[in-house]
Amino acid sequence: MTPKVFIGLSEVAGYFSNLEAGLRELGVDARFFNLSPHPLAYGGTGKGRLARLMTFAGAPRSSVRGLVWRTLLRANRLVRRLRSAFLFPFALARYDAFVLGGHETFLGGREFALMRRFGKTVVIVFTGSDHRPPYLSGVGIRDDPSSAALADATARVRRRVDRAERHASAVVALPESAQLHARPFVHFLAVGFPFAAREAATADPGGANDRAVRILHCPTDIAAKGTERVRAAVEACRARGAPIEYREVSGRPHAEVLEALEWTDFVVDQVHGDTPMAALATEAAYFGKPSVVGSYAAGVRLEVPGTETPPSLYCHPDALEDAVWTLVSDRAARHDLGRRAREFVRNEWAPASVAARMLRVIAGDVPDSWIARPEQLSYVLGYGISEPVLRARIRRLIADQGVDALGVPSGSPLRDALVALAGD
16 A cells, blocks of 8 residues: 655755655655745745745844844744644644654654654655764854863754664665664665656756856855855966856755756766755756766765765865866867766656665665665765864863764774874
């Protein structure tokens, strides 16, 4: 019997709305309840005009705009909690299976045990900051929190992960951000990132020979995405004699990003990522446009046996300029990578394909090759942050709060790696 599937409770780059579409395509009674519409209108659930609220986010805390922003955030959290609480009994009565994002659940994860007692299948999908240790995030340490505050934030994330591991039927997560996990989980890339959009107006990912090469960068967070280094890499390629048109799209409705993807020849996604194909690179691939993705994980990523690695130009951050130059100077290579990326996303990551794999997770029919185990993990260089800055911050955290503040179990290879990183 096919289960009725509840999906919620907030959107992450179109993942959950596309999963809903894929399940419905397979004939599954599925519904996505989004209690937190994205300000940039991902998945069509938000309103583009809400993008203007983003101007408040960067306001100084002491300013009027900063006060308004914090008040809006607190009011929004309260409203979401009330809506979640009222929705919970209805959902429990109607649905058989629940696919929930790690950031927002009905009652902060405290409801998982009750849901299992009622015979419900609960799948928790972690997508990044909802399970990544805050000290491994450029966003998490940007405001230079005290070591005590950072340890507290890490403990909160660890409790969130622990609840999911103890009470959920299955956990889906990316190994490169799963340092706080203690139990085996389903590799995020084995299930995939569902994406579909309207057809691209341009079909040639290589670009014309008689014009400048078009490069697109769409930072949701300029500091975390390494935008200054992206700009420097583009300027260095111009200095090497390449005609380049460079465009940045930031803080704009998602529809504008899709239009820019039709315009570009390739994308430079980010400098310090932790996956070869995150949301923007996936969207670019759908239009046949390849992506350059910088990451310290490029050489150490945990492979997923039996699953193709998402095609992108995945490189060490220090090799970013050379990677950009490769796609600028070699039209054939650009065309080939764009073609392979397009085929991958439109087949392996088509909403129905990802939904079919999610149904296997819901049914407990998970191949061993999809499973990632904490003892196999080795990546500790984080996201959105350079290695020197990360080393200094971890060293300070351990010195101020002790090694237990890392939230990683004693004897774990990851804990040893973090301590070694701080000591180098």
